[in-house]
Amino acid sequence: MSEEMSADAVQASASDLLPPEELERRLRAIGEERYHIHHPFHHLLHGGKLTKPQVQAWALNRYYYQASIPAKDASLLARLPTPELRREWRRRIVDHDGDGVHPGGVERWLKLTDGLGLDRDYVTSLRGLLPGTRYAVDAYVNFVRYRSVLEAVASSLTEMFSPNIISQRVAGMLRNYDFVSEETLAYFTPRLTQAPQDVRFALAYVKEHARTREQQEQVMDALRFKCDLLWAQLDALHHAYVAPGHVPPGAWRAAGAAPPAAATASAVGVP
Numbered sequence: 269m270s271e272e273m274s275a276d277a278v279q280a281s282a283s284d285l286l287p288p289e290e291l292e293r294r295l296r297a298i299g300e301e302r303y304h305i306h307h308p309f310h311h312l313l314h315g316g317k318l319t320k321p322q323v324q325a326w327a328l329n330r331y332y333y334q335a336s337i338p339a340k341d342a343s344l345l346a347r348l349p350t351p352e353l354r355r356e357w358r359r360r361i362v363d364h365d366g367d368g369v370h371p372g373g374v375e376r377w378l379k380l381t382d383g384l385g386l387d388r389d390y391v392t393s394l395r396g397l398l399p400g401t402r403y404a405v406d407a408y409v410n411f412v413r414y415r416s417v418l419e420a421v422a423s424s425l426t427e428m429f430s431p432n433i434i435s436q437r438v439a440g441m442l443r444n445y446d447f448v449s450e451e452t453l454a455y456f457t458p459r460l461t462q463a464p465q466d467v468r469f470a471l472a473y474v475k476e477h478a479r480t481r482e483q484q485e486q487v488m489d490a491l492r493f494k495c496d497l498l499w500a501q502l503d504a505l506h507h508a509y510v511a512p513g514h515v516p517p518g519a520w521r522a523a524g525a526a527p528p529a530a531a532t533a534s535a536v537g538v539p
């Protein structure tokens with residue numbers, strides 16, 4: 269009997285709507301736990317522990333994230349029901365794509381890959397991407413395309429935590445690497461003001477539009493999903509370029525790096 273009652277109590281609390289401030293508190297707690305600021309690759313990057321080719325690999329792979337953001341925002345824009353919402357979301361696309369006069373984030377990211385000595389045509393061809401990068405980024409674009417508008421908006425909320433990671437990354441990289449400069453890292457400067465603006469809107473939206481406990485859970489799950497896909501991108505980089513150093517066939521390798529074992533074997537006639 270008492271067991272049944274406690275099951276009922278659990279059921280009742282699961283269906284209780286959280287006050288919006290409590291939803292926000294839980295969202296922030298998800299970031300505290302799961303954001304990629306805790307990933308070992310991030311610590312190596314800003315701590316100056318990576319070689320230039322490893323930093324090049326990061327920039328090359330992350331280009332795909334940057335280039336895909338406006339595509340995911342455009343697919344959401346098409347589903348937004350009011351001019352006010354569309355105007356807000358359109359601003360994000362301009363932030364990334366530029367307006368034809370002022371460069372946007374994608375172009376600024378290419379300044380970073382240029383500055384690191386990567387060939388622009390090769391970067392934008394996406395030929396050197398890690399499979400893990402491709403799958404993680406595509407999962408984000410598809411999530412936004414196929415889930416509810418509420419979940420799609422919620423999945424952008426990792427930006428609540430991005431000013432911290434960006435500040436740490438930029439300060440650390442400028443201090444620790446002689447091959448980067450303020451100019452090559454200029455991508456990040458506008459993000460420090462754009463991200464909080466994006467977040468103000470997205471957070472207010474989910475707090476207002478998650479009207480059932482189930483929807484609030486969906487919002488939290490969307491943020492977990494997004495944290496995971498950012499994490500998975502750094503996992504892929506770490507596995508390929510730090511340890512154990514298994515670069516997948518076809519993925520970018522530093523000039524002069526050893527070819528894959530299979531290629532070496534076949535070159536000397538070993539089956």
Ligand SMILES: O=C(O)c1cc(C(=O)O)c2c(n1)C(=O)C(=O)c1cc(C(=O)O)[nH]c1-2
Binds near residue numbers: 423424426429434
């Ligand atoms: O540097 C970072 O670690 C980082 C993280 C994130 C994020 O948390 O999703 C974004 C960005 N940067 C970023 O530059 C950016 O334009 C961006 C857009 C979005 C989004 O989900 O719409 N996230 C992020």
